[in-house]
Every structure is written in C-alpha cells, then in structure tokens.
Amino acid sequence: MIPFLDLKAQYASLKPEVDASVIKVLESGQYVLGEEVAQFEREFADYCDAAHAIAVNSGTSALHLALLAAGVGPGDEVITTPFTFVATVSAICSAGAKPVFVDIDPQTFMLDPAKLEQAITPRTKAILPVHLYGQMADMDPILEIADHYHLMVIEDACQAHGAEYKGQRAGSMGVSGCFSFYPGKNLGAYGEGGIVVTNDDAQMKKIRMLRDWGQEQRYHHTIKGFNYRMDGIQGAILRIKLRHLEQWNEARRANARRYTSLLAGMAGIETPVEVSNRRHVYHIFALRCGDRDGLLRALQAEDVQTGLHYPIPVHLQRAHEDLGYRIGDFPEAEAAAKSVLSLPMFPELTSRQVEMVAAAVRQDEHVH
Numbered sequence: 001m002i003p004f005l006d007l008k009a010q011y012a013s014l015k016p017e018v019d020a021s022v023i024k025v026l027e028s029g030q031y032v033l034g035e036e037v038a039q040f041e042r043e044f045a046d047y048c049d050a051a052h053a054i055a056v057n058s059g060t061s062a063l064h065l066a067l068l069a070a071g072v073g074p075g076d077e078v079i080t081t082p083f084t085f086v087a088t089v090s091a092i093c094s095a096g097a098k099p100v101f102v103d104i105d106p107q108t109f110m111l112d113p114a115k116l117e118q119a120i121t122p123r124t125k126a127i128l129p130v131h132l133y134g135q136m137a138d139m140d141p142i143l144e145i146a147d148h149y150h151l152m153v154i155e156d157a158c159q160a161h162g163a164e165y166k167g168q169r170a171g172s173m174g175v176s177g178c179f180s181f182y183p184g185k186n187l188g189a190y191g192e193g194g195i196v197v198t199n200d201d202a203q204m205k206k207i208r209m210l211r212d213w214g215q216e217q218r219y220h221h222t223i224k225g226f227n228y229r230m231d232g233i234q235g236a237i238l239r240i241k242l243r244h245l246e247q248w249n250e251a252r253r254a255n256a257r258r259y260t261s262l263l264a265g266m267a268g269i270e271t272p273v274e275v276s277n278r279r280h281v282y283h284i285f286a287l288r289c290g291d292r293d294g295l296l297r298a299l300q301a302e303d304v305q306t307g308l309h310y311p312i313p314v315h316l317q318r319a320h321e322d323l324g325y326r327i328g329d330f331p332e333a334e335a336a337a338k339s340v341l342s343l344p345m346f347p348e349l350t351s352r353q354v355e356m357v358a359a360a361v362r363q364d365e366h367v368h
C-alpha cells in the first residue's frame with residue numbers, strides 16, 4: 001500500500017529531539033503560551049519575512065482573529081474563493097460577515113483576479129485569497145484592486161508555508177497572513193495549532209489581545225476576546241520542525257518534478273502548473289483528470305491512497321445554503337470539484353513510491 005500521507009515516518013526521523021523538547025515543556029510548567037511559543041513566534045515571523053507572528057490554537061482561529069483585527073464584522077462582505085477548505089468561509093461567518101465568492105482560474109484552481117472587481121460592492125471590506133495546494137494566489141492584481149477600492153487583503157496561507165510570489169513569502173504580502181499547523185500541513189504540530197503573521201504593529205497588538213481574552217494586562221479586559229492560545233508543547237515541537245521545513249519543502253518539490261515528468265503527455269491528465277515567478281511547495285499534488293472517478297477506482301485497486309481536494313465547492317455545501325448560491329454560479333469551481341484527484345505527497349515519499357504511483361496512473365490510461 002502507498003499511503004496518501006505518512007506522519008509516523010516523519011516523527012520517527014525526529015523522535016529524540018521532539019521527545020526531549022516535550023519533556024522540557026512538561027518540566028517547565030509553561031503549558032500554555034510561554035517561552036517556547038514566544039521563540040517559535042519570532043522564528044516563524046523570520047521564516048515568513050514578516051515583522052510579527054501571533055501563535056494561536058488553529059488555522060481557523062488565525063483566520064477569525066485576522067478578520068476581526070482588520071475590522072471585519074456584521075454588515076461587511078469578504079470576497080473569497082468557493083474552491084477551498086470550508087474553514088476559510090466559516091471564519092468569515094464567525095466574524096459576522098458575509099462571504100462573497102469569485103470563480104477560479106481553471107489553470108491554478110485559485111481566485112481569478114479578472115473576476116474580482118465585479119464582486120465588489122459598497123459593503124466589501126476585505127479580500128481573502130487562498131494559496132491553494134501550496135502555491136500563492138496571483139497577488140499583484142489582487143493587491144492592486146484592493147488598494148484601488150481601499151480593501152484589506154488577508155492571506156489564507158494554511159496550505160502554503162514557505163511558498164513565494166516574486167520572491168515574497170506567503171503571509172507577508174497582505175495586511176496579515178494565516179497559517180495552520182494541523183498535523184498534515186507542510187509544517188504540522190502534534191495536535192492543533194495556527195499562527196497569524198503581519199507587518200502591521202496595530203494588527204499585531206489587537207490579535208495578541210483577541211487570542212487571550214482581550215486583555216492587555218491580567219484581568220484588564222479591554223476588548224471582547226477568545227481563548228485561542230497555543231499550547232507550550234506545540235510551540236516546542238514546531239520550533240524543532242521549523243528547522244526542517246525548507247528541506248521538507250524541497251523534497252516535496254523534487255517529488256512533484258518526478259511525478260510531472262513521469263506523467264508528461266498522458267491523455268486525459270493535466271499535472272499541476274507552477275506559474276513562473278512562484279515557488280510552489282506542493283502541500284497537495286492535484287491532477288486534473290478527464291475521468292477522475294475511473295482513475296480513483298483504478299488507483300484504489302492498485303492500493304494507492306488518494307485524496308479529493310475538494311469534491312464539493314463551498315457555495316454548494318449545505319452548511320452555507322443560506323448564502324443563496326446554486327449550481328452553475330461558479331462553473332470553473334464546479335468543474336474542478338469533479339475533476340481533481342490528489343496523489344500521495346509528503347517529504348518522506350521515496351522515488352520508488354513515486355514511480356509506482358505514476359505507473360499505476362499510466363496503467364489506467366491503457367485500460368481506457
């Protein structure tokens with residue numbers, strides 16, 4: 001069997017360091033926030049070329065607080081993509097605002113800047129582009145339009161730790177950028193975690209307060225806040241794992257290059273496009289397939305695990321039917337949901353495994 005993801009292989013490679021760091025936190029008594037989390041914040045801000053980072057307890061919390069700190073609230077609209085993980089949209093709703101969708105560019109599967117302007121209304125407050133699969137959205141036109149209409153741009157970088165756009169790191173281009181450390185992400189905790197990075201001092205101060213019950217000083221609650229703090233143990237683990245992130249991202253990129261060359265020229269299959277001037281970090285390696293469900297069954301028969309990211313676009317999810325969207329509203333997102341298939345992708349995947357997966361995909365071509 002070839003797994004979609006192998007988190008245990010990565011732990012095995014780090015066990016002595018990680019175990020020691022966890023014990024250190026247990027002995028320190030700093031179980032929530034504390035020195036390890038503070039150090040991790042500095043190191044992750046540096047990694048993103050950003051001035052500040054505020055660690056929280058999930059990527060969803062990071063998005064929620066970034067939106068609130070940007071002043072998003074009831075009566076506001078936030079423009080985003082319908083082809084994302086549902087958390088992007090849930091965070092907008094949690095902030096009390098209304099999500100407004102824009103269809104995707106079929107080549108990159110991300111928010112199409114050419115369709116952005118027509119979605120702007122007097123109520124639009126922010127744009128929330130998602131750096132899907134590990135590649136950054138087309139930030140230049142998005143930032144230009146945002147600037148023209150005085151809108152905030154918040155990056156959903158939950159899949160894009162270390163991705164770049166014209167040499168700029170994910171998270172550093174908008175007013176803030178949000179990351180998830182869910183275990184399967186390129187940088188994953190051993191539990192839940194997230195972070196907001198920003199170059200803006202006021203955003204940083206507000207997000208720091210919001211994550212810890214709105215207090216500037218103990219029991220002095222200046223604003224209404226939340227308990228969104230990061231655990232000390234996760235901070236310590238993430239510090240160790242951050243030192244390996246570049247090497248892991250490079251291993252993902254090497255696996256992606258191998259898949260791309262092994263699958264080149266196959267009828268009915270399009271491999272992911274790395275747009276020039278962008279560094280894709282391949283959180284997900286998603287094919288576009290003519291007969292997606294046929295290929296899915298063929299790979300299942302060969303014991304190759306696959307994923308679907310995502311089978312239903314958010315505008316067609318029952319949870320968000322109150323937004324009033326229907327089938328046909330975003331044809332590119334709907335077509336993508338029917339045609340994408342994600343192949344196994346993680347740093348420890350061996351070249352032999354990549355070859356076996358590619359051979360299984362190629363074999364399916366001969367059947368059809």
Ligand SMILES: *Cc1c(COP(=O)(O)O)cnc(C)c1O
Nearest residue numbers: 058059060085087088158180182
């Ligand atoms: C993972 C993810 C999130 C949510 O992060 P959690 O840590 O699971 O809350 C948000 N947006 C995108 C695009 C994601 O992939």
